[in-house]
Amino acid sequence: MLNRFLGLMGLLPLTLSAQSLLIENATVLSPEKKQPLTSAYVRVENGRVTQVSSAPIQAKPGEIRLDASNQFLIPGLMDSHVHVSQMPGLLPDGEPKTLQQQFEIQQPRSYLYFGVTQLLDPSQSAAQLATFKRQPQHPDIYHCGATPILGGYPTVFTGPEQASKIFSYMIIQADVQQPIPAGLNPAEHTPEAVVAKMAEDGASCVKVFIEDGFGTRSDWPNISAELLARVKQAARQYNLPVMAHANAIDMQKIAVDAELDIMAHGMWNWNQYRAAQDIPDAIRQILDKVLQSGMTYQATFNVMDGLTNIMLPNALADSHYTKVVPGDILTWYHSEPAQWFKQELLRDFEGLPAERIALIQQQTISQGERVIQYLYSKGHPMVLASDTPSSPTYVAQPGLSTFNELKHMHQVGISLKDILAAATINNARAFGLSQDYGSIEAGKVANLLLLNANPLENIQAYDSLDKIILHGEVIDRQSLAAAQ
Structure with a gap:
């Protein structure tokens, strides 16, 4: 009790580091347990959990004691789809650079502010990961190796020369007529060569892009079935799961038929079935194959939510933005130059009012929701994946987008119990990390959260976070808030 009292009085530091930490009197909610463990004790030594007990544990001399009476201890959350790169909404030329620097400092703190202690970046930039x-x-943080084909998405936006600098794991596909950039050795850009390089670089997965165009477009070169099979075979040699970027019915069918491991997006583009109120048979057949194969399926509601919300007045009115976005950046977001991406979206809709565009986008969101509801109704395990940021929309901010993804998952009917599993053990299992993360058990990394409310009773409990424990280091949540 003394440590808790001193902390409240401001007499203890906001971050506590120790070789040994004893958490006392907590209600432990761990997804592998059928029932909460009340009045529990958890010992952490050298950054890992060493003991979990329903009986009191005698404190060691010099051990930090953390009284968690009336609090709930859960595993740290994992968001398995983020991009640690540029500040959302930054101008295409990377300006203002001073704001980018502020963002890079705050970005990891914002994830921690919302209890996200593990991340997976499926299209990593080595430089940004290092930053x-x-x-x-x-x-x-973990990452996939992202392997587009030269000339396909997303290299269609960069051109061959720039693509060769950005995508170190790019594949050259023989039937795609693209000039090979000078200095690029085709032998180093086969499926076998790039997957071997990913494994050498410490990747946790392989990401392929199955995309022939956004909206009404369908003319972008797409990865061939033969190359897709070779990527999968090479990945199996290194025990790397294969993640597919695909969000339309026809693209997801390719990924499912290839028996890939992870779908990186929900299916929000139903193409010719857009007007359907129920799930058409063609889509149901794809989803039934997802169920049969056990493919990990990421909803990524945040993608369409971000594109929708940027159109609305007062898009940044949520008070949470002041917790994760530095004041200088928030001020810039309200400026005219910062509206460039919103204006691009408006032009794409040929002058329709923003409110009308939001309604159209809501229909797209509804399609993605129905897909997730179908999978969930059949008992398919969910995972937490926000795709932050999926586009240059400033409403999609680190940490806050993860929290909003949790809320959207609950909104479509996923139970609070299954949401806790989605954010912890399910993600850990999907990416081969369950030996270290996902539950509160002896031997696991001590990435833990102390909440003031029960997340099995209310989704808002995830915003009642009091302390983040990162490798045994106790961090006061408010110390992570952005400077205003």
Whole structure:
């Protein structure tokens, strides 16, 4: 009790570090347990949980004691689809650079502010990962190797020369007529070569892009079935799961038929079935194959939510933005130059009012929701994946987007119990990390959260976070808030 009292009085530091930590009197909610463990004790030594007990544990001399009476201890959350790169909404030329620097400092803190202690970046930039890891407090981060084909998405936006600099794992597909950039050795850009390089670089997965165009477009070169099979075979040699970028019915059918491991998006583009009120048979057949194969399926509601919300007045009115976005950046977001991406979206809709565009986008969101509801109704396990940021929309902010993804999952009917599993053990299992994360058990990394409310009773409990425990280091949540 003394430590808790001193902390409340401001007489203890906002971050506590120790070789040994004893959490006392907590209600432990761990997804593998059928029932909460009340009045529990958890010992952490050298950054890992060493003991979980329903009986009191005698404190060691010099051990930090943390009284968690009336609080709930859960595993740290994992968001398995984020991009640690540019500040959302930054101008295409990377300006203002001073704001980008502020963002890079705050970004990992914002994830921690919402209890996200593990991340997976499926399209990593080595430079940005290094910047992220240089910050003094940051979630544990893992990455996929992203392997587009030269000339396909997303290299269609960069051109061959720039693509060769951005995508180190790019594949050259023989039937795609693209000039091979000078200095690029085709032998180093086969499925086998790039997957071997990913494994050497410490990737946790392989990401392929199955995309022939956005909206009404369908003319972008797409990865061939033969190359897709070779990517999968190479990945199996290194025990790397294969993640597919695909969000339309025809693209997801390719990924499912290829028996890939992870779908990186919900299916919000139903193409010719857009007007359907129920789930058409063609879509149901794809989803039934997802169920049969056990494919990990990421909803990523945040993608369409971000594109919709940026159109609305007072898009940044939520008070949470002041917790995760530095004041200088918030001020810039309200400026005219910062509206460039919103204006691009408006032009794409050929002058329709913003409110009308939001209604159209809501229909798209509804399609993605129905897909997730179908999978969930059949008992398919969910995972937490926000795709932050999926586009240059400033409403999609680190940490806050993860929290909003949790809320959207609950909104479509996923139970609070299954949401806790989606944010913890399910993600850990999907990416081969369950030996270290996902539950509160002896031997696991001590990435833990102390909440003031029960997340099995209310989704808003995830916003009642009091303390983040990162590798045994106790961090006061409010110390992570952005400077205003």
